[in-house]
Amino acid sequence: MNLKDPTLLKTSCLVGGEWTSSADSRTIPVNDPADGLEVATVPRLDIGTVRKAIDAAHAAFPAWRARPAKERSAILRRWFELVVANADDLAQILTAEQGKPLAEARGEIISNAAYLEWFAEEAKRVYGDVIPSSGSSSRIVVLKQPVGVCAAITPWNFPNGMITRKAGPALAAGCTLVLKPASKTPLSALALAELAQRAGVPPGVFSVVTGDASAIGMEFSHNPKIAKITFTGSTEVGRWLLKEMADGVKRASMELGGNAPFIVFDDADVDAAVEGAMISKFRNAGQTCVCANRIYVQAGIQDRFAEKLVAKVRELKIGRGTEPGVQQGPLIDMKAVEKMEEHIRDAQEQGAEVVVGGQRHALGSSFFEPTVMRGVTQGMKVTHEETFAPLAALIRFETEAEVIGMANDTDVGLAAYFFSRDLARVWRVAEAIEAGIVGVNSGLIANEMAPFGGVKQSGMGREGSKYGIEDYLEIKYVCMAGI
Numbered sequence: 001m002n003l004k005d006p007t008l009l010k011t012s013c014l015v016g017g018e019w020t021s022s023a024d025s026r027t028i029p030v031n032d033p034a035d036g037l038e039v040a041t042v043p044r045l046d047i048g049t050v051r052k053a054i055d056a057a058h059a060a061f062p063a064w065r066a067r068p069a070k071e072r073s074a075i076l077r078r079w080f081e082l083v084v085a086n087a088d089d090l091a092q093i094l095t096a097e098q099g100k101p102l103a104e105a106r107g108e109i110i111s112n113a114a115y116l117e118w119f120a121e122e123a124k125r126v127y128g129d130v131i132p133s134s135g136s137s138s139r140i141v142v143l144k145q146p147v148g149v150c151a152a153i154t155p156w157n158f159p160n161g162m163i164t165r166k167a168g169p170a171l172a173a174g175c176t177l178v179l180k181p182a183s184k185t186p187l188s189a190l191a192l193a194e195l196a197q198r199a200g201v202p203p204g205v206f207s208v209v210t211g212d213a214s215a216i217g218m219e220f221s222h223n224p225k226i227a228k229i230t231f232t233g234s235t236e237v238g239r240w241l242l243k244e245m246a247d248g249v250k251r252a253s254m255e256l257g258g259n260a261p262f263i264v265f266d267d268a269d270v271d272a273a274v275e276g277a278m279i280s281k282f283r284n285a286g287q288t289c290v291c292a293n294r295i296y297v298q299a300g301i302q303d304r305f306a307e308k309l310v311a312k313v314r315e316l317k318i319g320r321g322t323e324p325g326v327q328q329g330p331l332i333d334m335k336a337v338e339k340m341e342e343h344i345r346d347a348q349e350q351g352a353e354v355v356v357g358g359q360r361h362a363l364g365s366s367f368f369e370p371t372v373m374r375g376v377t378q379g380m381k382v383t384h385e386e387t388f389a390p391l392a393a394l395i396r397f398e399t400e401a402e403v404i405g406m407a408n409d410t411d412v413g414l415a416a417y418f419f420s421r422d423l424a425r426v427w428r429v430a431e432a433i434e435a436g437i438v439g440v441n442s443g444l445i446a447n448e449m450a451p452f453g454g455v456k457q458s459g460m461g462r463e464g465s466k467y468g469i470e471d472y473l474e475i476k477y478v479c480m481a482g483i
């Protein structure tokens, strides 16, 4: 890395405003997925130090919640400005630990810094109500107050963005936050913590701890000082956390796994559909929660769509994320490579064919060729498991009713996409599809102004939009009588 500000590369944790290492000096290596080489190490914190972060958050909560919203807003705004000003360094750190192309890393940082900007504004608009009472001597008053000390656990695929989406609303609402980032990609979180300190976030209001995921998850789930857990990651881990936190009836926001259907109807703009499929499927090497996991193409245009898509896939430049012009980096690890190979093999064994790609890339390590398969049918693993890799599985369909049935045939429901220029069909399909987010004639849908989240086993709660701050607020009804 060639950082303008090398102090952004933090190798210790922020605990109650102090940069802290583990008591026994144990560390966790952070490796570059492109070559497996160590980039840095971070502390494998003992639970005692994690508890110190929670205690500091608990101690800081009263003053932070009492701080005027305008002051909290100004600090969040300053944090936003510092993230944007340091985006190039943050992008280098992100690519070093996660592998995505620098341009994508910078895009993640800028588009998700916007959640700090957005919630800096929302902080000043947490309104309550005065409701007309049935009696003249009383008033019904509704207050909105911060939930309290929150814990956050985030995934490796968006090491920067998943953090600002949580810290923004939490701090805007007056909550304090202890974050455990993914062990594979903690450096982005630690750099954000450094910038939070520079922005004036007080000690204890935002801490970042690294260490044993399940041990920290247990502490978050059972420590009585934690009022809420906000988790982004797999449905499996989210389910486990919900079970563990049930004892304390903690509040939960869950941003979990997906299995997005991508539907192209005969009446679609085929070029637009191909463009949408490319960004929805191959962004972050297919490692996003809203990636098109199944691509349903109506019979009338399947050949034309497949031909255009394959041509675009063949043009993709694969390489290290630091190389200019690279559009797809490595997968996060060999486990991800093996899962992609399992989905390809399973589909081939049942009659599907690889049209382009299908093999590990000549670059070695966890690089994999972007792949298109045809002849995929409902019931193959790729149609009901999240591939989380650059595999475009094309499935032919005949009717609208048939494809809605297939699209909804999953226990998750995060994102869905479809391309059609028939207005009546757009309304029918948008209302019938079981997903929290629906992209109509677009493959890129996330932004800070819109509510992001899933239905069914893709989770609960929303991040972004005017709805996002509600997850960090409690409603209090005050009956004001004797007037």
Ligand SMILES: NC(=O)c1ccc[n+]([C@@H]2O[C@H](COP(=O)([O-])OP(=O)(O)OC[C@H]3O[C@@H](n4cnc5c(N)ncnc54)[C@H](O)[C@@H]3O)[C@@H](O)[C@H]2O)c1
Binding pocket: 153, 154, 155, 156, 157, 158, 162, 180, 181, 182, 183, 213, 214, 215, 216, 217, 218, 232, 233, 234, 235, 237, 238, 240, 254, 255, 256, 257, 258, 288, 289, 290, 386, 388, 414, 454, 458, 459
């Ligand atoms: N819905 C969304 O907004 C969204 C966004 C990004 C990723 N995801 C999902 O996340 C998954 C990929 O991310 P991942 O591989 O990091 O997921 P993961 O569930 O394996 O890990 C997510 C986080 O949980 C931690 N973790 C793992 N096991 C744990 C345990 N037993 N107790 C406590 N914490 C534990 C990890 O260290 C990491 O910080 C995919 O399923 C993807 O769809 C969802």
Ligand SMILES: O=C[C@H](O)CS(=O)(=O)O
Binding pocket: 157, 158, 161, 287, 288, 289, 290, 445, 446
């Ligand atoms: O994978 C998780 C992200 O939420 C994808 S997006 O940046 O919101 O599209």
